[in-house]
Amino acid sequence: SQTIHQWPATLVQPVGSPLSLECTVEGTSNPNLYWYRQAAGRGLQLLFYSIGIDQISSEVPQNLSASRPQDRQFILSSKKLLLSDSGFYLCAWRNLGQEGPDGYTFGSGTRLTVV
Amino acid sequence: DQQVKQNSPSLSVQEGRISILNCDYTNSMFDYFLWYKKYPAEGPTFLISISSIKDKNEDGRFTVFLNKSAKHLSLHIVPSQPGDSAVYFCAASEYAGNLIFGKGTKLSVKP
Incomplete structure (x- = not known):
């Protein structure tokens, strides 16, 4: 069965510190991978998506970057965090073989608080 | 510019009654619409x-109605x-495209 792992669950970081959030998927190959952020009062915003290794598309300009060094690994990073980076970060995957966008599966999320 | 809008941030309903959550969209190219349920920290x-x-489309207690015009x-x-108390997100996409979410509506069902 396919599973998605996301860690850590919570994180408190000072302004200006680096960030690395990791997401891995098991039980599937060549998935589309996504990073979403839920900021206070703003719903779920798509940050990055990837259709393959080292293929990253950014949806919004921001202080963050994403990388996909392996087929089933998706990393969200920042060199220097801002207060506005606080939020709930969600990784998701979608198997290309699944018809329709209801094939998205979300991880359990990371609550990031920048202080 | 929001392509998917959920204009009600919250909704409170009595247990046993009907909950109706609404969603509007602007992109006429969307051809697939979804509802997601989210509990805190999940x-x-x-x-x-x-x-x-x-x-x-109907699935048990849940029915989604679409008015394209x-x-x-x-979502009814x-x-x-x-146990239905949660945040409900409306989402839309073009087929095989990325999901675009609304801001969510927090539903509270009171016993």
């Missing part, structure tokens, strides 16, 4: 979807239960 889980060729969809939960 990822969203898929609830129900509808393609643009239909106007209704009005670019409006709604009948009867509402306390």
Whole structure:
């Protein structure tokens, strides 16, 4: 069965510190991978998506970057965090073989608080 | 510019009654619409979807209605239960495209 792992669950970081959030998927190959952020009062915003290794598309300009060094690994990073980076970060995957966008599966999320 | 809008940030309903959550969209190219349910500190889980060729899809207590001319969809939960209390996100996409989410509506079902 396919599973998605996301860690850590919570994180408190000072302004200006680096960030690395990791997401891995098991039980599937060549998935589309996504990073979403839920900021206070703003719903779920798509940050990055990837259709393959080292293929990253950014949806919004921001202080963050994403990388996909392996087929089933998706990393969200920042060199220097801002207060506005606080939020709930969600990784998701979608198997290309699944018809329709209801094939998205979300991880359990990371609550990031920048202080 | 929001392509998917949920104009009600919250909704409170009595247990056993109907919950109606609304969603509007602006992109006429969207052809797939979904509802996700999210509990605090958890990822969203898929609830129900509808393609643009239909106007209704039903799954147990959950029914989604689509009005393409009005670019409006709604989720009906009948009867509402306390366990339905969560944030509900409306989402839309073009086929095989990325999901675009609304801001969510927090549903509270009171016993």
